[in-house]
Amino acid sequence: xxxxxxxxxxxxxxFSEGVEAAGITAYTVYNHMLLPxxxxxxxxxxxxxxxxxxxxxxxxxxxIELRGPDAGRLMQLLTPRDLGKVGEGRCxxxxxxxxxxxxxxxxVALKLEDDRWWISxxxxxxxLWVKGIAQGGGFDVQVSEPDVSPLAVxxxxxxxxxxxxxxxxxxxLGFFHFGRFTFEGRPLVVARSGYSRQGGFEIYVEGSDIxxxxxxxxxxxxxxxxxxxxxxxxxxxxxxGLLSYGNDMRGDNTPFxxxxxxxxxxxAVADCIGRDALxxxxxxxxxxxxxxxxxxxxxxxxxxxxxPLLAAGQRVGQVTSAAWSxxxxxxxxIGMVDAxxxxxxxxxQVETAEGHRAALVRAQFWA
Amino acid sequence: xxxxxxxxxxxxxxFSEGVEAAGITAYTVYNHMLLPxxxxxxxxxxxxxxxxxxxxxxxxxxxIELRGPDAGRLMQLLTPRDLGKVGEGRCxxxxxxxxxxxxxxxxVALKLEDDRWWISxxxxxxxLWVKGIAQGGGFDVQVSEPDVSPLAVxxxxxxxxxxxxxxxxxxxLGFFHFGRFTFEGRPLVVARSGYSRQGGFEIYVEGSDIxxxxxxxxxxxxxxxxxxxxxxxxxxxxxxGLLSYGNDMRGDNTPFxxxxxxxxxxxAVADCIGRDALxxxxxxxxxxxxxxxxxxxxxxxxxxxxxPLLAAGQRVGQVTSAAWSxxxxxxxxIGMVDAxxxxxxxxxQVETAEGHRAALVRAQFWA
Numbered sequence: 001x002x003x004x005x006x007x008x009x010x011x012x013x014x015f016s017e018g019v020e021a022a023g024i025t026a027y028t029v030y031n032h033m034l035l036p037x038x039x040x041x042x043x044x045x046x047x048x049x050x051x052x053x054x055x056x057x058x059x060x061x062x063x064i065e066l067r068g069p070d071a072g073r074l075m076q077l078l079t080p081r082d083l084g085k086v087g088e089g090r091c092x093x094x095x096x097x098x099x100x101x102x103x104x105x106x107x108v109a110l111k112l113e114d115d116r117w118w119i120s121x122x123x124x125x126x127x128l129w130v131k132g133i134a135q136g137g138g139f140d141v142q143v144s145e146p147d148v149s150p151l152a153v154x155x156x157x158x159x160x161x162x163x164x165x166x167x168x169x170x171x172x173l174g175f176f177h178f179g180r181f182t183f184e185g186r187p188l189v190v191a192r193s194g195y196s197r198q199g200g201f202e203i204y205v206e207g208s209d210i211x212x213x214x215x216x217x218x219x220x221x222x223x224x225x226x227x228x229x230x231x232x233x234x235x236x237x238x239x240x241g242l243l244s245y246g247n248d249m250r251g252d253n254t255p256f257x258x259x260x261x262x263x264x265x266x267x268a269v270a271d272c273i274g275r276d277a278l279x280x281x282x283x284x285x286x287x288x289x290x291x292x293x294x295x296x297x298x299x300x301x302x303x304x305x306x307x308p309l310l311a312a313g314q315r316v317g318q319v320t321s322a323a324w325s326x327x328x329x330x331x332x333x334i335g336m337v338d339a340x341x342x343x344x345x346x347x348x349q350v351e352t353a354e355g356h357r358a359a360l361v362r363a364q365f366w367a
Numbered sequence: 368x369x370x371x372x373x374x375x376x377x378x379x380x381x382f383s384e385g386v387e388a389a390g391i392t393a394y395t396v397y398n399h400m401l402l403p404x405x406x407x408x409x410x411x412x413x414x415x416x417x418x419x420x421x422x423x424x425x426x427x428x429x430x431i432e433l434r435g436p437d438a439g440r441l442m443q444l445l446t447p448r449d450l451g452k453v454g455e456g457r458c459x460x461x462x463x464x465x466x467x468x469x470x471x472x473x474x475v476a477l478k479l480e481d482d483r484w485w486i487s488x489x490x491x492x493x494x495l496w497v498k499g500i501a502q503g504g505g506f507d508v509q510v511s512e513p514d515v516s517p518l519a520v521x522x523x524x525x526x527x528x529x530x531x532x533x534x535x536x537x538x539x540l541g542f543f544h545f546g547r548f549t550f551e552g553r554p555l556v557v558a559r560s561g562y563s564r565q566g567g568f569e570i571y572v573e574g575s576d577i578x579x580x581x582x583x584x585x586x587x588x589x590x591x592x593x594x595x596x597x598x599x600x601x602x603x604x605x606x607x608g609l610l611s612y613g614n615d616m617r618g619d620n621t622p623f624x625x626x627x628x629x630x631x632x633x634x635a636v637a638d639c640i641g642r643d644a645l646x647x648x649x650x651x652x653x654x655x656x657x658x659x660x661x662x663x664x665x666x667x668x669x670x671x672x673x674x675p676l677l678a679a680g681q682r683v684g685q686v687t688s689a690a691w692s693x694x695x696x697x698x699x700x701i702g703m704v705d706a707x708x709x710x711x712x713x714x715x716q717v718e719t720a721e722g723h724r725a726a727l728v729r730a731q732f733w734a
Contacts, residue, residue, distance in 0.1 A: 001370035001371065001372070001373075002368055002370065002371055002373075002391060002392065002394055003368035003369065003370060003371065003392060003394070003405070004368065004370065004394065004396075005368070005394065005395045005404030005405055005610075006368075006392065006395075006397065006669055006672060006690070007395065007601075007613075007614055007669075007670065007671055008585060008613070008614045008671060008672055008673060009395075009397075009490060009611060009612075009613030009614045009686050010395065010396065010671070012671065012672050024369060025369065025370060025373040026370035026371065027368065027369055027370070027371065027372065028371065028372045028373075028374065028376075028377065028396075029371075029377065029395075029396035030376075032490065032491075032613060037372030038370070038372055068471065077415040093372035096504075098498055099498075099502050104495060123376060123399065124399075124492050124495065125491050125495055126494035126495065128471060128491065128492055128493065128495045128499070129495035129496065129498070129499050131465055131466075131496070132495070132496050132498075132499025132503060133499045133502045134498060135465075135466050135503070135640075136499065136502070136503020136504060137503060147424035201520070210437075213586060229574075234374075244374075244376060245376075246374075246375070246399060247374055247376045247377030259393045273502075277730040301377060302373055302374075303374065304373040304374055304375060304377070304379065305375055305379050313483035319376050321374070321375070
């Protein structure tokens with residue numbers, strides 16, 4: 001693999017010191033920030049994640065804070081998801097689209113108080129969009145990026161580890177619920193969430209100064225659980241069908257193409273950006289959509305570009321993420337496939353960076 | 368150095384194939400895209416750049432295209448620089464600020480036609496800002512990212528190489544002027560510009576399909592000139608005082624702090640974003656500003672975070688980019704220094720990632 005030339009522009013995190021001491025071997029860059037990508041190896045990290053517990057530096061999930069009397073109204077304008085029925089303490093996956101109905105980001109929103117929201121973003125500078133919209137619409141709201149850096153605890157032993165640091169009550173959190181839990185006298189937002197299917201939590205570490213103390217506390221408490229530093233794992237996320245903005249969907253996709261229609265209720269929302277476009281798109285339905293794809297053979301090259309999906313030599317889609325799955329014994333992949341060929345069981349060809357392979361459209365993801 | 372984990376999210380460019388064949392050893396990531404950072408070594412690349420000619424893949428300088436009857440009016444709203452006197456065929460360095468007068472990006476704008484502009488951006492998703500502003504203000508304009516990937520030709524032999532590929536007339540381009548020059552029947556925008564002080568051009572390659580043909584043509588034409596693949600060089604850009612958004616300035620800096628006051632004429636512009644804030648900031652003047660800093664000793668660590676500048680133990684600024692300069696025989700650096708300590712000749716201490724060093728505020732950059 002090629003080296004990463006670091007600079008201040010690729011921001012370090014409150015946990016970088018711990019990440020480096022733990023033996024990081026490859027970074028990616030996400031929201032202008034370092035995101036660990038590999039420690040021992042993608043496969044070794046994968047096996048450990050599925051058996052034990054890992055601590056992930058996901059500081060790059062930056063927060064956009066909306067604060068002020070119009071925070072709630074602005075939040076609803078930003079997303080076609082109907083926020084009217086969002087209960088207290090619920091995390092909310094919210095597609096964000098532009099006026100033409102195309103995806104700008106797929107963040108998680110947290111309503112902290114009536115006049116205070118956090119938007120936990122994927123990899124695009126949504127802060128610029130929100131600032132522009134807030135100012136243009138004359139909203140009475142402050143929009144900023146606060147000093148909040150999420151730290152994820154993921155894997156089957158997550159509850160055990162978290163209980164030791166935050167107390168019993170953390171076990172009672174429901175999936176995609178959050179609450180405030182105290183560490184060293186500091187009440188932190190903790191949610192049962194995270195970018196894996198292995199269970200776990202995300203701690204919204206507010207205040208860079210307590211980053212390393214919390215990191216060290218988790219490792220000290222988890223020694224017998226074989227806790228390790230980890231990171232979002234390419235294999236595991238594909239098995240579980242967790243999409244990645246920038247990889248599997250981009251600014252030229254609608255939420256319906258991404259299979260996110262269930263998070264869009266434009267008809268129920270009086271005013272949201274992209275409403276008319278989404279109502280039209282909803283009526284006609286998508287002409288292509290995300291699918292789980294199984295790819296034949298072994299030793300896939302790294303999926304660092306879109307690989308065309310072909311039927312009888314014609315392009316009918318593309319594969320955007322792919323990896324060998326040790327547990328399922330196949331190459332797992334995520335692709336976008338035209339309606340003509342998206343039925344489960346359809347046999348296609350995929351043109352990888354190193355030659356053609358047989359590919360199969362599946363009904364669902366693996367895990 | 369640590370590895371970069373590649374994925375589709377870190378976009379490849381039309382020239383990546385050529386960059387890899389030329390022996391790239393380190394990438395950085397810029398606008399969600401791969402930007403070469405080192406070929407042979409930072410020092411070897413530097414010496415070659417100053418003596419010969421290099422071809423740089425700067426595709427990551429993405430374009431925002433404004434097209435439509437209101438393109439010019441929107442462009443002026445976006446920047447405090449007075450565009451009223453911008454002549455035909457001029458590149459225009461335009462600070463872009465938010466409503467509070469803080470820097471969002473420092474791009475170069477090109478007026479292609481009365482109703483068509485390109486904004487060649489630094490490392491932030493300015494497209495989201497411009498789309499939000501255009502929609503909010505009801506402008507009759509299309510805002511998009513076209514298939515345009517700049518390729519730079521930099522170094523003292525640039526004119527000779529460019530003449531061989533684009534013809535004599537390219538020599539007549541004045542600094543920061545652009546024109547259309549034909550390659551394989553395609554009229555491309557070519558500007559005398561680039562992110563070095565060694566002279567050269569930027570070719571706005573419109574259409575990914577001609578990327579590699581142009582790359583190959585430049586290398587074939589420049590064999591006797593010792594043409595090489597290169598990239599923006601850390602040492603050379605610091606010597607020349609070329610600022611980097613994300614490194615030397617960020618969203619918490621005003622243009623005046625960045626020394627960009629000469630590109631701001633809010634008093635002359637009837638309506639631009641941040642006008643009131645900039646008028647106030649202009650009246651009070653900045654309380655800190657970018658300075659050239661000389662750092663004592665040898666073997667600086669890589670400047671991947673801000674290093675505090677101290678006077679009598681008190682923080683009075685920070686260094687954000689630094690490197691050893693073989694030609695000047697000193698460590699060259701860029702910093703932001705408080706007014707109390709920004710006079711040339713002021714002696715300070717800098718707290719690097721590996722201990723303290725003496726530092727000196729200079730009157731100007733080196734080259």
